[in-house]
Amino acid sequence: MEDLLELAVDLGLRQGADTATARYDDLKTILLTSKNGELTNKGTTVRRGFNFTCYVGGQKGGAYTPETIRESIKQTVKTAIRVARAKQTYGLKPIVLDALSEDLAGNLGTLAVKKHPNDTDIEAKLAYVERIETATRDSAGEIQSVEVKYAEYSGTKQVLASGGRLITWNPLVIDLYATVTAKIPGGGLIFDSDRVAGSAGLELFDSEKDGIEAKGTRLGKSVTEIVTADHVNAGMHRVLLDPSLAGLLAHESLGHMSEADFVLTGWSVLKDKKGEAIGSPAVTVIDAGTVSEGGYPLFLPYDDEGIPAGSTTIVEKGILKNFLSDRENAALLGEKPTGNGRAVAYYHTPIPRMRNTYFTDGEVKTEEEMLELLGNGVYLQKTRGGHGGANFSFTTGKGYLVKNGEIKSVLHSTTMSGELLKFLHSIEHAGKNVVLESGYFGGCGKIQSPLQVGMGGPLLLSSAMRLGGKSS
Amino acid sequence: MNINNLKQELSSFTTRSVETCLSLGVDHAEAFALVKEVEALHHLGNAPTLDSGTRSGYGLRVALGKKIGFSSSSSLNRNSIRKTAERAVNMARVAADDPHFEGFAGPTPEGTSMIIGEQLLVMTIEELVAMDQELFREAKQRDPRLVLSPSMEVTKGGFAVANSNGVDRGAGFVLGVIDVMAILGEGSDQRDFTDLQCNNTGFDSEGVIDRVVEGVTALQGSKPLPRKQQYSVLFDPWVSADLIQGLEMAISGQALTGKNCPWEDRIGDTVVHPSLTIRDVVDDEHLYTTIPVDHEGTGTRTRIIVDKGMLKSQIFDDYHGKRHGTSSTGNALRAGRYGYDTDHEYYPRVCYHELTADPVRGMTLERQLEKMEEGIYIQGDVQGISYHHIDKVSGNFTGQATRAYYVKRGGLQYPLKPVMINGNLFAALERVTSIGEPVKKSSFSRVPRLCLDGINVS
Numbered sequence: 001m002e003d004l005l006e007l008a009v010d011l012g013l014r015q016g017a018d019t020a021t022a023r024y025d026d027l028k029t030i031l032l033t034s035k036n037g038e039l040t041n042k043g044t045t046v047r048r049g050f051n052f053t054c055y056v057g058g059q060k061g062g063a064y065t066p067e068t069i070r071e072s073i074k075q076t077v078k079t080a081i082r083v084a085r086a087k088q089t090y091g092l093k094p095i096v097l098d099a100l101s102e103d104l105a106g107n108l109g110t111l112a113v114k115k116h117p118n119d120t121d122i123e124a125k126l127a128y129v130e131r132i133e134t135a136t137r138d139s140a141g142e143i144q145s146v147e148v149k150y151a152e153y154s155g156t157k158q159v160l161a162s163g164g165r166l167i168t169w170n171p172l173v174i175d176l177y178a179t180v181t182a183k184i185p186g187g188g189l190i191f192d193s194d195r196v197a198g199s200a201g202l203e204l205f206d207s208e209k210d211g212i213e214a215k216g217t218r219l220g221k222s223v224t225e226i227v228t229a230d231h232v233n234a235g236m237h238r239v240l241l242d243p244s245l246a247g248l249l250a251h252e253s254l255g256h257m258s259e260a261d262f263v264l265t266g267w268s269v270l271k272d273k274k275g276e277a278i279g280s281p282a283v284t285v286i287d288a289g290t291v292s293e294g295g296y297p298l299f300l301p302y303d304d305e306g307i308p309a310g311s312t313t314i315v316e317k318g319i320l321k322n323f324l325s326d327r328e329n330a331a332l333l334g335e336k337p338t339g340n341g342r343a344v345a346y347y348h349t350p351i352p353r354m355r356n357t358y359f360t361d362g363e364v365k366t367e368e369e370m371l372e373l374l375g376n377g378v379y380l381q382k383t384r385g386g387h388g389g390a391n392f393s394f395t396t397g398k399g400y401l402v403k404n405g406e407i408k409s410v411l412h413s414t415t416m417s418g419e420l421l422k423f424l425h426s427i428e429h430a431g432k433n434v435v436l437e438s439g440y441f442g443g444c445g446k447i448q449s450p451l452q453v454g455m456g457g458p459l460l461l462s463s464a465m466r467l468g469g470k471s472s
Numbered sequence: 473m474n475i476n477n478l479k480q481e482l483s484s485f486t487t488r489s490v491e492t493c494l495s496l497g498v499d500h501a502e503a504f505a506l507v508k509e510v511e512a513l514h515h516l517g518n519a520p521t522l523d524s525g526t527r528s529g530y531g532l533r534v535a536l537g538k539k540i541g542f543s544s545s546s547s548l549n550r551n552s553i554r555k556t557a558e559r560a561v562n563m564a565r566v567a568a569d570d571p572h573f574e575g576f577a578g579p580t581p582e583g584t585s586m587i588i589g590e591q592l593l594v595m596t597i598e599e600l601v602a603m604d605q606e607l608f609r610e611a612k613q614r615d616p617r618l619v620l621s622p623s624m625e626v627t628k629g630g631f632a633v634a635n636s637n638g639v640d641r642g643a644g645f646v647l648g649v650i651d652v653m654a655i656l657g658e659g660s661d662q663r664d665f666t667d668l669q670c671n672n673t674g675f676d677s678e679g680v681i682d683r684v685v686e687g688v689t690a691l692q693g694s695k696p697l698p699r700k701q702q703y704s705v706l707f708d709p710w711v712s713a714d715l716i717q718g719l720e721m722a723i724s725g726q727a728l729t730g731k732n733c734p735w736e737d738r739i740g741d742t743v744v745h746p747s748l749t750i751r752d753v754v755d756d757e758h759l760y761t762t763i764p765v766d767h768e769g770t771g772t773r774t775r776i777i778v779d780k781g782m783l784k785s786q787i788f789d790d791y792h793g794k795r796h797g798t799s800s801t802g803n804a805l806r807a808g809r810y811g812y813d814t815d816h817e818y819y820p821r822v823c824y825h826e827l828t829a830d831p832v833r834g835m836t837l838e839r840q841l842e843k844m845e846e847g848i849y850i851q852g853d854v855q856g857i858s859y860h861h862i863d864k865v866s867g868n869f870t871g872q873a874t875r876a877y878y879v880k881r882g883g884l885q886y887p888l889k890p891v892m893i894n895g896n897l898f899a900a901l902e903r904v905t906s907i908g909e910p911v912k913k914s915s916f917s918r919v920p921r922l923c924l925d926g927i928n929v930s
């Protein structure tokens with residue numbers, strides 16, 4: 001494919017482009033789904049495609065095709081040039097991209113794993129699906145159904161930008177995601193879920209601490225707890241957030257508000273706040289392509305524009321430091337790109353999107369110490385998604401009522417909502433252990449279809465969070 | 473793009489794919505192929521993003537006895553068929569027997585085809601750019617403080633499905649989406665308002681700026697909610713559609729099999745308020761979701777799901793229909809109702825086409841408000857109450873409404889600062905107090921305004 005990428009860039013420049021970027025994805029996904037022990041879906045997906053982005057007179061145009069033959073590539077380049085020319089009619093200030101750095105190929109493009117999914121047969125993967133269902137059922141009370149989804153995502157991404165060199169890297173994500181449904185007294189159904197997932201080899205599934213048996217057992221016990229749970233009283237509470245909820249806030253609220261396109265459009269509440277205190281000193285948030293913290297982050301050595309993934313500190317000890325940008329928005333901000341130009345598939349143009357976004361560690365060493373510091377409040381765990389931004393609203397998976405630093409009872413799923421800036425100022429303490437999560441299922445849904453991201457943090461203690469309470 | 477030619481080409485491709493699969497010794501084979509050409513403009517930041525291209529692919533399902541395998545590819549190159557078929561066969565070989573599998577769908581009469589709007593079919597990226605620039609000019613004239621964020625997308629294409637049971641069908645489609653958001657105000661007083669139209673006949677940008685300016689201006693000067701309590705809440709068609717779509721698991725034959733259907737064994741029971749009749753509509757040629765056959769090639773039909781509050785039927789694809797002793801209702805889709813970019817990458821699954829509630833003619837917004845002594849009027853979209861966020865198993869929903877008004881003595885009083893709403897969908901639909909008039913054809917759904925009692929608002 002290298003020669004076709006070279007052809008495309010060369011053709012683009014010859015047809016009048018100032019700069020050109022050619023991208024090729026060759027990605028494979030294997031999906032297995034089982035419901036109550038019956039395998040309901042098993043398949044292999046191959047997604048190959050070519051994307052071409054160019055600037056003509058300082059204006060960007062993009063085009064793409066799934067057919068990676070010479071003629072299709074040439075036609076795609078022509079279309080992108082035409083699209084860029086259409087954009088010139090806006091009369092916008094021409095964009096001059098930052099020159100690519102010399103050490104473009106400095107990152108390792110392949111994650112070192114012991115057991116790559118490509119080297120493992122499908123029977124072994126089916127056994128993983130069975131194992132997590134068994135572990136879940138064995139530890140649960142009476143349940144209605146168990147659904148297990150297995151996914152592996154791997155392949156090659158290649159990017160060639162004019163003025164740069166060919167970047168090749170190999171994404172890898174595995175995900176084993178179990179959902180349990182149970183009946184609650186008085187009628188109605190509830191569900192709970194957990195996963196063993198991340199950029200990792202299949203050896204992760206056998207991990208004693210975070211592997212299939214550990215997670216399945218935890219899930220079975222968790223859903224059994226929730227069946228007879230209470231509802232939290234609606235209103236403001238002191239809350240302790242688990243790493244998944246800390247990660248959700250880092251990504252959905254702070255992260256999106258720090259994306260350069262949202263900043264430039266004026267949408268972001270952070271737009272004029274660089275250098276200002278936007279949170280308490282306990283708040284430091286990072287977005288990075290490769291992470292050595294705990295848990296299972298996403299492996300992302302380059303973005304889809306071929307920029308090496310570094311680590312960007314968004315907030316440091318409460319002070320807003322940086323925004324997240326692709327090449328175009330970095331140029332508009334007059335900054336260096338941060339390696340956040342990402343695209344879900346060949347048919348998307350890269351836009352600013354997050355990688356692994358997380359709160360960094362604090363001083364509090366243990367969960368017990370955190371509960372003591374919480375005193376009276378609610379310990380919230382697990383995410384069910386929601387909506388971020390300057391005003392956020394998320395659904396939690398479960399919770400615990402805490403009195404005088406001790407867990408008293410289990411609570412049903414509820415909502416937590418608030419304003420980003422007030423929340424960041426309300427953080428009193430961060431725990432010592434940072435845990436990141438990533439996976440195939442779910443992901444970030446900004447404009448394009450869901451994109452794999454990582455997120456996480458330590459335990460976070462907030463002095464005030466609005467909780468939704470009981471549903472009618 | 474010539475839709476008829478495309479359908480023929482895709483049909484030839486799927487037929488060839490089925491033959492290739494059968495030549496590998498499988499007992500049953502099914503091929504689904506798709507092509508979409510997309511022109512897109514997203515004016516999110518200061519710089520609009522424009523692109524144009526083709527998304528395509530095909531998915532093959534094969535059965536060796538009762539063992540099923542699936543494989544897909546993004547290229548419609550005929551040379552790739554054999555490799556893709558081999559991957560599907562390899563998946564089938566290691567699968568366990570599915571005792572419920574009885575072959576793929578058989579031929580059935582086709583349903584209604586949507587109108588393929590000529591204006592959309594020939595629309596170019598240059599025309600989208602011109603429309604976008606006109607919207608900005610108009611907005612600037614109306615209020616220079618406005619921040620505008622339009623998105624426009626034209627999708628045209630077709631799909632075909634063939635199988636070894638005699639199915640050889642397909643459909644063309646075209647869809648134009650125009651989504652214009654206006655933002656006004658600063659800091660926590662900043663509000664936005666969106667006008668969203670989905671259409672299969674053409675873009676109608678006239679009046680869009682008037683609507684978003686009026687919408688976002690009316691939201692200025694918001695006040696806090698007087699009291700946190702249960703209110704009667706009137707939802708606009710956008711939010712009402714999100715709520716009705718939250719019934720997906722309750723009406724799904726696939727959820728019956730999975731034992732996580734909230735309305736299991738409820739046929740004949742009153743499940744919602746008697747004023748509600750809910751249909752899955754697929755015979756309205758003005759709807760962009762109307763297709764004559766589903767993604768298994770089964771003919772589609774409009775179906776009453778809930779008749780005056782009583783659950784009449786649920787929806788099935790071929791597999792789940794047979795498994796429940798009935799037949800497919802023509803509700804097999806792949807990536808889902810909106811047909812994401814990659815339908816071919818998915819197994820068919822049970823999905824509604826266009827879930828609607830019967831409107832009440834003459835029930836204008838004013839008349840609905842008149843019936844409310846005190847309540848809240850909420851416009852879309854509500855953060856947290858989209859299709860993806862309602863818990864479709866328990867029915868619990870919760871979200872933050874940033875476009876809300878306080879209603880008192882039958883009239884809108886003032887806009888509210890963002891409010892949280894939460895409730896349970898199944899319980900809330902038993903407390904319908906009024907249903908609005910029909911929505912306009914370019915609306916993105918056909919669900920009218922619904923007023924529901926006893927919603928927690930804080």
